[in-house]
Amino acid sequence: MAKYLAKRIFYIILTLFIVTTATFFLMKFMPGTPLTNQAKLTPGQIHQIYKQYGLDKPLWQQYLVYLGGVVHGNFGTSFQFSNQPVSYLIGSRMGPSLTIGGEAMVVGVLAGLVVGAIGAIKANTWVDTTATIISILGVSIPSFVLAVLLQYYLGLKLRWFPIADWGGFMYTVLPTLALAASPLAETARFMRTQMVDVLSSDYIELAKAKGMGKVGIIYHHALRNSLIPVVTIVGPLAVGIMTGSMVVENIFSIPGIGEQFVKSVLTNDYPTIMGLTIVYCAMLCVVLLITDIVYGIIDPRIRINK
């Protein structure tokens, strides 16, 4: 296991290096400059600013300087956000994003598993149809539409939850629900399909032949075997939540990282773009690593080191 982990971590670092490199050069090809009021500045001023931030050097030198900084944990200073260090910027704004993203994943995946399992157990009945409709709606309604609907009905009309802003658990409920719809739908869909398959398999037949009751069969034999393909989609879903949360964060005025990412791209805030890319990429790699480990826990056939 330790050997496997070491290997995986090496690959994560390699991935990060490639992503960093690719992003760095792609970013430099973007039109525009980091300067907001370029027209009002003299060439001398521009040159001075460029020199201050090291932007006057050849590209490869800038790249090496940046890479050297990253290796030492220095992500540079933001151009736009009051010259704060990028690491501080990300650190202070990551919290809310991770909170609603994490909550949405947990709520969505768990609810999806339940909806999918019930659909499979009651396959081809009205219960199953309802479950299918829920997952179709979840996939097809964009999170921002759902966000507005939730704000209007649960926030404005019923006044159960605050409409926007950030300040405690109650504020996280609506954005979490808005974001949870898509993982719920995807998980339910995969769970249902797989469980219908599992329920018609020979080992379920054998469990019935043992005299095991319906509940026992589902709990002891069907659930675990149905989870295997579901785990596969949790990784991509987490990515979807990470990148998809920007709009939702905006709608609910959450001081998250998504908004900053968009702003930094629009204003050519190179250090912030780079920093966020690396953080997102690292998060994705970790999610995928966890997925693979969970795989092994669920399915002994793909367990590592045995």
Added chain:
Amino acid sequence: MENANDILEVRNLKINFKTYAGTVKAIRDISFDLRKGETLAIVGESGSGKSVTTRSIMGLNAENAVIDGGTIMYKDQDLLKKTRKQMDQIRGRDIAEIFQDPMTSLDPTMKIGKQIAEPLIIHKGMKREKAYAQALEMMKLVGIDNAKERINDYPHQFSGGMRQRIVIAIALVNYPEILIADEPTTALDVTIQAQILDLMKELQAKTNTSIIFITHDLGVVAGMADRVAVMYAGKIVEYGTVDEIFYNPKHPYTWGLLNSMPTMDTSGTELPSIPGTPPDLLDPPKGDAFAARNQYALEIDTKQQPPFFKVSDTHYAATWLLDPRAPKVTPPDPIIERQKHYAQLTHEAIDKSRGKHIEEQEEQL
């Protein structure tokens, strides 16, 4: 129970399947008994209703199966009248089943020890430790080496033959009175087949379990069964002791089955087969379902289903050829050979109608 020696009595069982195309009459009025401690083989080609029969006994038929009549009596209770919950108490305790494919009939994500212990926990309410101890004994009994180390292994760590041993252990862990083996060796290669069959015979001798053995492999039947029932198109067409079916078959379908089984004496280039395909059970033929494929078919075969004619106290066959009014036909040569062998075996004068013919042949030899 009509007979004190019987453990299971199936009477006039009829099972239909509702499908989009119509009602498939899968089991069309079959009756048979299972005696205590015996092995009854049910043979027939795919789709003849062998598995549906055993599934009905287990109460495990698909949801679109409709019981159209009949009874399955086990210990003076009709299994067809039991609820799912009542059947749960019988399944795995009194009646157990071994499935065809050991590669898919074990839960891939559960340790085999737990899978073997489950019937004990379900039916006897045993604590984990005790159930596992008994599961371990069972593993040793079915011949799994290093049982103690292997009890925490998963199914994928075993070979096909070993997995079938585990399935047998699961089935026998509660010492059921009836064991249904639904083609238990079909998915295994021939040498492993022999081992599994030997194991089943050995365990049957130890536990005195009655076995219903489903197969389409007559070679397996010869070594395993005490009695044989031949099924065709949802009906039993002939039944008798294993010697009677193998050496004195009366039904042309049984002749066809035996002829298409290679033996040590088989020579030539082509193995005989029964021409044609089984009838469509959506709309079963009016008379004998085998008539269309039967070169010995009589006119009445297409009009009226033959009743069972008695050959001996244990041997019955449903073919109009046994009717006193039927013309005498000569069975295929290999069947005559078999009947001769039967005559030697039993030292009895066999059925007069064929006897003459065989005597003539013996004189010639």
